[in-house]
Amino acid sequence: MHIQVSKDFRKRTKAAVSSIVIFVFVYVFIFLFTILLALACIVGGVWLIAAKPMFLTLMVGAGLAGTGIFVFFFIIKFLFKKHINDRSYLTEIKRADEPELFTMIDEIVQQAETNFPKKVYLSYDVNASVFYDSSFWSMFFPIQKNLTIGLGLINTTTKQELKAILSHEFGHFSQRSMKVGSYVYNVNQIIFNLVNDDASYRNSIEKFASFSSYFSIFASLAIFFTSKIQWVLAKMYSYINIRHMALSREMEFHADEVAAHIAGSVSLEESLLRLELANNSYDNVLNFYEARISKNQSSKNIYREQFFVMNFLAEQSELETKYNLPHVKLTESGLFNKSKLVIENQWASHPSTEDRVAKLRQLNIIKESDDQPAKTLFKDFEKTEEKLTAKLFSNVKYERGRTDLEFETFKSEFEAQYQKESFDKIFNNYYDNKNPAAEVQETLLSENIQFDPLFDNEKVELVYTLIALESDKKIIEAIASKEFVLKTFDYDGRKYKALEANKLVPQIDQSIIEIKDQIAKNDSDIYNYFLKISENQGRKSGFVSTYQSFCEYDKQYENKYQLYTDLINETAFISTRTPFEQIRKNFITLQPLEDKLKAEIAFYLQNPLLTSQLSEQDIKNLNAYVEKEHIYFRNEEYFDANLQLLIKAINILPYFLHRKYFLIKKELLSLMKDLEDHHRLVSVT
Structure with missing residues (x-):
């Protein structure tokens, strides 16, 4: 399959290639400079030692030679750097495990005219990607890519949508025109490594410096030269990165076109528009269980729960259903974005969903569609869901043995929590x-x-x-x-x-x-x-009173929040180097603010509605804080345990303030709803 690239793609490609050419010239100049510097340092060191052999000249000569070698190594260290992707969160699957899924991948590979992935992995999230371990030499030798498919994505798409998404990923590598993007990416990585990834390099220089005080002088000299080179390369990184990101956006459009030719425009559009809801639903489930770690509660199948949450949230937003999945329209995805300002984000590597949908609609490629759930590609999807859920929760540390919530319990608790929090x-x-x-x-x-x-x-x-x-x-x-x-x-x-x-x-x-x-x-x-x-309805006084209570707290909120701001400012000295006597004075100055903080925290702890989402340990720590006087500094030493209590109390204050605001607002709106419900009931009868 060959797809003609757009004028914008050619324009961005030329800009990216020109930036690489400029970088090559700059790099060659720096490379030659470091060679000359290294040779000068080595020759100078040898000459110094030969001219007057003694301990001092030996150390100075060796230090000088070391300076040149280190500066030269800095400019070529990227040749030995290899980027290895973390695979600990991935689960490999093979053709024998899921033949139908691999058959779909076969079809995509054949139509995209690219290579089959080296390995196929399942991940936890709502995403799909192609990755490979890379080094400088990746620019010259072909590398087999690995495919990662998120179970949260499979769970929330049709077969045709999943095919479109995977086709998009392979579309990045299937066209000859896309190869320039790989070169730009690799050059970008090289400069990034030179500018930022120098921890091992600095460790080597520190070891060199530790051998002798003489060497430490030359180590500082080497760092001086490399810092100047880094400054030049940082400017180059910014220059190339802007053009790389602009090209990346065009590559996304190009990959979308490949996907549309394989699976159709509509399937990719509908999956893109549902993606945010699917991802939000997955995050909602994770947040639900994160709040229950202290209760030692976990899930047996977060993907079954994700599917429920997605449809529940869609129902709350009154979205239509299509193929037993929420059907998100473009107008609904941007319902609350009324900005008239458009700035081309030169640092964005992906175009907006709106732009991608617009391009897909222009293509309007129609394909025969298989709209069964993507999960039916698996032999036993529920078993796979439970396997990855168990793996995900195995990373969580529980104080006691964990208990998996029943699905019906999750549903009722999630719905109750949603209604309570909205x-x-x-x-x-x-x-x-x-x-x-x-x-x-x-x-x-x-x-x-x-x-x-x-x-x-x-x-x-x-x-x-x-x-x-x-x-x-x-x-x-x-x-x-x-x-x-x-x-x-x-x-x-x-x-x-x-x-x-x-x-x-x-x-x-x-x-x-x-x-x-x-x-x-x-x-x-x-x-x-x-x-x-x-x-x-004879309830005017109750409505007025509730409304006034809200208004009063609304007026108090900024003043109450100011206490938090003052506390943050007055305790900033704890994390900075401060003279001992000043520390003592600072804690005396802090005392009136701390008295106010304790009064506020003690008041909020009396309200179960405000503490319901805090762990037992958090409540215990807060009570320990307000009930006693704590010493934070004595004999030129901080009391870390007491300081931790103070910091936790300060940081919990905004939560209490916001939580109370929400509850008062919720109380008022609930009363307004009750008044309207009663009014409608009376009107009907």
Whole structure:
């Protein structure tokens, strides 16, 4: 299969190749310089020893020769560097294990006209990738690639989607035009290793320096020369990396086109759009069990649970279902992104999902589709799921023997936790990233005001438009002040030069004012709507009281958070070199703040709703902290155990503040939902 490359691909390729050519010239110049330096140092050292043989000249001569050798070795050390990928988290499978999966890979390899992978591995996550161990010599000798397929990906795709994703991975290596990308990547790795990966090199120099005080002088000299070379190479790395990333984006589009020709445009598009939900569901399951390590609870099959969570979250978002999987539309994947600012990310190696979908739709390649679950490719997928789950949890250290949760128990506990930690769907995400307005007053309300228009998509979009405008403003101000260096950017469909950024800020400010006014009007209508229906139900005083409680905490929050900021600032000296007398004075200064901290922590510990997600050990440590006076420093020595209690108490404060804020907000919104439910019930009857 040969696919014609695009003009953009050719343009990026030329830019990448030119950057390599420039690097080669720079490297040759540095290489020749280090040879001359090494020869000069060695000849100079030998001459010095021969001219006047004695201990001093012997040490100076040897040190001088060592300097030259070390500088020269620095510039060629990448020749001996080999990158070995970690395989500890991978599980190898063979053709005899899963013949149907290997048959699919055979078909992809044949159609892509590439080589079969050296080995095929299963990983835990929601991903697929091709990898190989590399060195400098990889640029000249062919290397067989290994294929990794995430079980979390297989679990959440159809056969056709999995085929499309794997075809994309092989698409990176199947075309001759893609080889330049490998060269650019390898050159990038060489420079990265020269600039950053020098731990063993520095260890060698330190050993050289430790032989004699004479040698330490020349070791410093060698480091001086290599640091200057590193500075030049760091500039080259930045220059090449920008062009490598730009080429990488084009390579992604090219690999997508290979995948579309093999498996069709639609299957790759639908899998791309579901990928974020599938990955988020997997992370949700992991986070669920991470919080239960202290309870010694684990999972028998996280992938069965991932599949449940994915469909549960899709149901909460009212997504359609297709092939028994959530069908995520492009409009739904970007529902809350209202930014008008477009900056080509020169450091991004992957294009956005939106850009990839747009290209796939332009291709519009139709293929016969097998929409059975990808997991049916396996002889016994459930057994494989349980095997990898056991391997994953074997890395977790439990205090006592662990217990696997039953699936039904997981479902009920996850649903209960989700409902407990989220706001009701009735508000249509309006309050997910904003709070009820604190500055509202009772006013006359039109009789025509109804609940649904207050929380319709138009009102929700106002909230996310405001978030986007405020974010855009910060970035454009950074462009104007040259904190963010670029030449041009697009805003609201028009291209601007960086020098024009300042002109945009007043326009955005005006838009922010207008949107804020609209949101404030809607918030006022919401408040008065609930005043009205609560009054009709004889519950007005309860609603007003709950709303005021929220507003009061909202006003207190910043002041309470300031205590945390002050504590962080006042304890910064602990991690820095500080004179003993100053340490004693600092702890005396800290005492009033610590008294406030203890009072806050003691208050929060009395509320089971605030401590429910803390481990028993955390609660025990916090109680030990607030109940006693602790000495942190005496006789020129820190008491580390007591310091750990103090640091944990300081760090838990933001959690308590945020948790209480959430619970008060949840209480108010739950009351509002209850009022609306009752109002609808009365209206129907």
